Amino acid sequence: MTTTTFERADSWIATPPSSQPESFLNAVLVVRRIVAEHHDRPSLVSRVACEVGAEIIENIRQSGEDLSSVELAERYETSRTPIREALLLLEKEGLVRIPQRRRPHVAVLDIEEVREIYRVRAVLFGAVASDAATLRTPEDMQALRELLARLSAAHDAHDLSAYLWANVEFYNRLTIAARNATAKRILDSLLLRTLRLRRLSLSQPTRREKSMAHHVQLMNALEEQDAPLADVLIRSNHLHALAVLEQIYADGGIPSPMRSRRRRRQAAAAAL
């Protein structure tokens, strides 16, 4: 499945894929899966939404940065109407904030919201993993085993980016196995919001160790259809991941968004 989506990825972004790092391509694909769920064909709106969304979770656009609709319209050589709609899609996923009569900007993730998201994710994901442990099919298990192998390979190779995306794919496959599209959509949306922080969190070697061990344990629980264990494992892992993020926030690892955002535009104009 990954191969086919990869083949089509280039039709979803305006710039040629060769000029983009592989991680950005992954980001586009994940955003597409979530934000442009129903847009089966690459429309103008979903293309913009995917690319801007990917830029946000790849930290190319920073927290609080302005997303002027005229600026984006120029860049994508289109009118403001599709841009507006794309930004609305991203707002729905929590990546963008659009105050009334004010410039849209990249949503700022404060620690309080991260806490809330992880609390919800822990509970919901626990239930989903529990269901998955019961309802899983042999095909589910096969796919999960392969993804675990990918995860392990990335871990051994110390490839942070590969580990991160394999992680995302593993969770994605797990939520599919639970056969609850509603829960999956919510979890996907919550994942998208915190994806920006994932790299920070997983950049700690101890965190990666713990995460890898967690996945192995979780896989065992799924193999043995031990639903309660899967539930508890997921919750525990989320608690640990949150603790790491709390530490990062406390250490000031998240730069607070700059104040007068207007100056950036002026500087850019002056540079021309």
Add this chain to the structure above:
Amino acid sequence: MTTTTFERADSWIATPPSSQPESFLNAVLVVRRIVAEHHDRPSLVSRVACEVGAEIIENIRQSGEDLSSVELAERYETSRTPIREALLLLEKEGLVRIPQRRRPHVAVLDIEEVREIYRVRAVLFGAVASDAATLRTPEDMQALRELLARLSAAHDAHDLSAYLWANVEFYNRLTIAARNATAKRILDSLLLRTLRLRRLSLSQPTRREKSMAHHVQLMNALEEQDAPLADVLIRSNHLHALAVLEQIYADGGIPSPMRSRRRRRQAAAAAL
């Protein structure tokens, strides 16, 4: 709080409130709280979204019914752009579906989706109630006690509509007490989707009895800060509510959406 929001309700709907039944007003207010969360001032978009959303949850517009943007634009005497945006807002809440290049229509709730929603709601609401039992303030308890009294009064008076809205308010206050805005937003959205069915479910006297008893028990658990009990009570109640809905679906209580939806428009045009 209810009073002040009531006072302002008329500015959010185009038609004078006197011509609307009270239940519709409640629906508008609830939709506004959820869908137009950030739109603090009554803009054109939120007004349309609130009114159409209220019509959907009040079953004035039936499942699968077309929501042509030109038709709505005529009705609200505006252009199609704000209508489009309003429909996008409602799609985000799951009340409307907008396929590409096809007419938007009222989302159809099949039993499978209802099952999924109740599963998610049970788990998430259980966690939220658990948190609320721990974090609740005296003000929270006071508000909840008053709402329980309203619920009880409506129950004694056999006022289905009043009971339904008091129920919504009770849950709303409970989610506030848990101090988790993210969880609240998700639960609100899920509530909105199933609100159309609530009247059906609560129209059964035995269901109302059970529901009332449940609320009393839940209130006790909150008073005693018994978090695990609150969790289990909520889950159990959701399970029971779902069982009732399963029965209603099995009995064909939900009319399947009509096929050729176009005929309605023609009939309406011929009537003029």
Add this chain to the structure above:
DNA sequence: GCGGCATGTCATGTCGACATAATTACCAGA
């Protein structure tokens, strides 16, 4: 020199119009 107010500039929200895709209506043939 500094704070508050007026003014100018810019972006947003909304509008009407057009091209294109989808859907209906029509018609011929079986």
Add this chain to the structure above:
DNA sequence: TCTGGTAATTATGTCGACATGACATGCCGC
């Protein structure tokens, strides 16, 4: 009468333009 293909019609997606509200700068009074 029903079915299949084609034409007409309608609605959607997109566009450029305009009015109103927000922000920044500059001015004036203190």
